[in-house]
Amino acid sequence: NPELQTFKQTLKMRRNYVGKSCKLHYEVSPLKIVRASRQYMYDDSGNEYLDCINNVSHVGHCHPHVVTAGQEQMTKLNTCYGFLSDCQVAYAKRIVELLPEQLCVCYFLNSGSEANDLAIRLARAYTKQNDVIVIDNAYHGNTENLISISPKKLKEHNLPIENWVHVVPTPDVYRGKYREDNINPGQLYANEVKLAIAKAMANGRKIAAFISEPNQTQAGMIFPPKNFLPLVYRYVREAGGLCIADEIQTGLGRCGEHYWAFQSHDVVPDIVTLGKSLGNGHPISILVTTKEISDSLNEFSSSYGGNPVACAMGMAVLDVIQNEHMLSSAKSVGKCLMDELRRILPNHRLMGDVRGMGMMVGVEIVQDKESRKPNKDAAEALVYKMKERKFMMANEGPDKNVIIFQPPMCFTCENALTVAKALDQALAEVEEDDLRVNSGSNLNIQVPLSVLTNAKHKLDSDDDEDDFESPGKRQKISYEEVD
Numbered sequence: 001n002p003e004l005q006t007f008k009q010t011l012k013m014r015r016n017y018v019g020k021s022c023k024l025h026y027e028v029s030p031l032k033i034v035r036a037s038r039q040y041m042y043d044d045s046g047n048e049y050l051d052c053i054n055n056v057s058h059v060g061h062c063h064p065h066v067v068t069a070g071q072e073q074m075t076k077l078n079t080c081y082g083f084l085s086d087c088q089v090a091y092a093k094r095i096v097e098l099l100p101e102q103l104c105v106c107y108f109l110n111s112g113s114e115a116n117d118l119a120i121r122l123a124r125a126y127t128k129q130n131d132v133i134v135i136d137n138a139y140h141g142n143t144e145n146l147i148s149i150s151p152k153k154l155k156e157h158n159l160p161i162e163n164w165v166h167v168v169p170t171p172d173v174y175r176g177k178y179r180e181d182n183i184n185p186g187q188l189y190a191n192e193v194k195l196a197i198a199k200a201m202a203n204g205r206k207i208a209a210f211i212s213e214p215n216q217t218q219a220g221m222i223f224p225p226k227n228f229l230p231l232v233y234r235y236v237r238e239a240g241g242l243c244i245a246d247e248i249q250t251g252l253g254r255c256g257e258h259y260w261a262f263q264s265h266d267v268v269p270d271i272v273t274l275g276k277s278l279g280n281g282h283p284i285s286i287l288v289t290t291k292e293i294s295d296s297l298n299e300f301s302s303s304y305g306g307n308p309v310a311c312a313m314g315m316a317v318l319d320v321i322q323n324e325h326m327l328s329s330a331k332s333v334g335k336c337l338m339d340e341l342r343r344i345l346p347n348h349r350l351m352g353d354v355r356g357m358g359m360m361v362g363v364e365i366v367q368d369k370e371s372r373k374p375n376k377d378a379a380e381a382l383v384y385k386m387k388e389r390k391f392m393m394a395n396e397g398p399d400k401n402v403i404i405f406q407p408p409m410c411f412t413c414e415n416a417l418t419v420a421k422a423l424d425q426a427l428a429e430v431e432e433d434d435l436r437v438n439s440g441s442n443l444n445i446q447v448p449l450s451v452l453t454n455a456k457h458k459l460d461s462d463d464d465e466d467d468f469e470s471p472g473k474r475q476k477i478s479y480e481e482v483d
């Protein structure tokens with residue numbers, strides 16, 4: 001049983017056998033999670049964490065209805081593509097019934113990246129044009145093509161923007177180019193897209209597609225003004241391009257109100273890509289498009305895409321969403337969480353903004369409310385302080401200063417109140433540390449000392465003689481430091 005290994009052995013094996021570029025969630029003091037149920041995760045010491053970020057485990061970790069569906073189908077048949085399957089067509093029908101009428105053809109794949117890659121391919125095949133417009137700080141996947149249309153990754157890896165990619169500003173009314181005090185920020189941001197199209201065309205280039213998350217999770221939980229997407233979709237279509245909605249994070253009811261985030265923006269995309277939540281952890285992704293666009297590709301295959309086990313699990317996820325009324329729950333619990341976060345906002349000088357929709361909520365951690373400058377160090381310290389309190393959280397966005405909430409959809413109002421209370425206390429501590437740092441003391445705000453001490457203790461408790469340097473000297477546990 002691999003779980004009989006000590007924490008340290010697992011960490012060492014990870015260093016030896018897994019790519020160094022694959023990052024762990026808590027780099028300073030990683031967690032070894034051994035089991036999970038509903039909105040809770042358990043580590044190798046039996047600690048229970050309230051999971052505030054796992055949007056893949058959409059209907060709750062290891063939901064019995066989904067697990068049973070997978071197990072039962074696995075005993076009957078799990079084969080590769082190319083055969084007629086009741087399960088697959090029934091699942092395709094159910095997905096299509098949740099979408100606007102014209103989005104009626106499915107492609108089954110295994111990851112969000114595969115779905116977005118195919119989306120670009122289809123857009124090029126249909127339009128016979130090549131270029132892609134993307135929103136700044138977006139992430140759309142890990143293939144070569146998708147890295148090129150993921151400004152977040154281009155920046156991280158210091159890569160140039162290719163000539164077929166056109167990056168437009170993030171429609172962020174809090175810290176972006178046009179803010180909430182503008183009369184019509186949606187129009188101003190949409191004008192930037194119009195301008196990008198005009199510039200591209202003046203250079204003889206042609207737009208195949210505009211791709212965006214309807215609400216930008218990756219760019220820091222951004223909720224564009226309501227008129228932004230309708231205007232952008234109009235400009236892109238006038239230029240002969242297609243509009244792709246990446247619903248990999250935002251879809252399947254996460255934003256409350258509707259199944260799909262684009263519905264609250266009053267647009268209908270030409271292509272929609274779905275992933276993450278579809279299989280509740282089992283790898284499934286789907287691209288849905290119109291018949292005409294689909295027909296522009298005369299052959300496509302995926303060995304595992306739409307296999308019977310994936311489809312059985314996908315259908316079980318849809319059952320749970322319906323049976324457990326998860327859309328209305330996301331709406332009311334999300335409101336509960338935001339109300340509570342907004343209630344504590346005036347108490348905290350480092351808490352700049354609270355925004356969200358359903359179970360997709362972001363909290364801006366800033367240097368001060370006036371400048372709105374991002375405060376990555378405080379956000380990171382907060383995430384570690386919350387970990388000590390047994391809340392699983394993350395800081396995201398281009399400046400890593402947005403605390404995100406994207407919990408499993410079974411998250412309750414009680415959970416929301418508990419996490420907001422803990423955040424209130426942890427943030428007060430971070431603010432105190434921050435004051436001391438700014439008043440010239442040597443105390444380092446970046447990662448709480450107790451986190452380093454605990455991490456060291458955990459590793460020391462094994463037989464090996466290996467050790468860390470004293471806490472405070474080092475900020476990150478790099479793989480080399482483990483042995």
Ligand code: PMP
Nearest residue numbers: 111112113139140141248249275
């Ligand atoms: N698009 C978005 C918005 C995502 O968040 C992700 C994954 N983080 C992807 C695409 C890629 O999905 P996957 O990791 O399943 O390939």
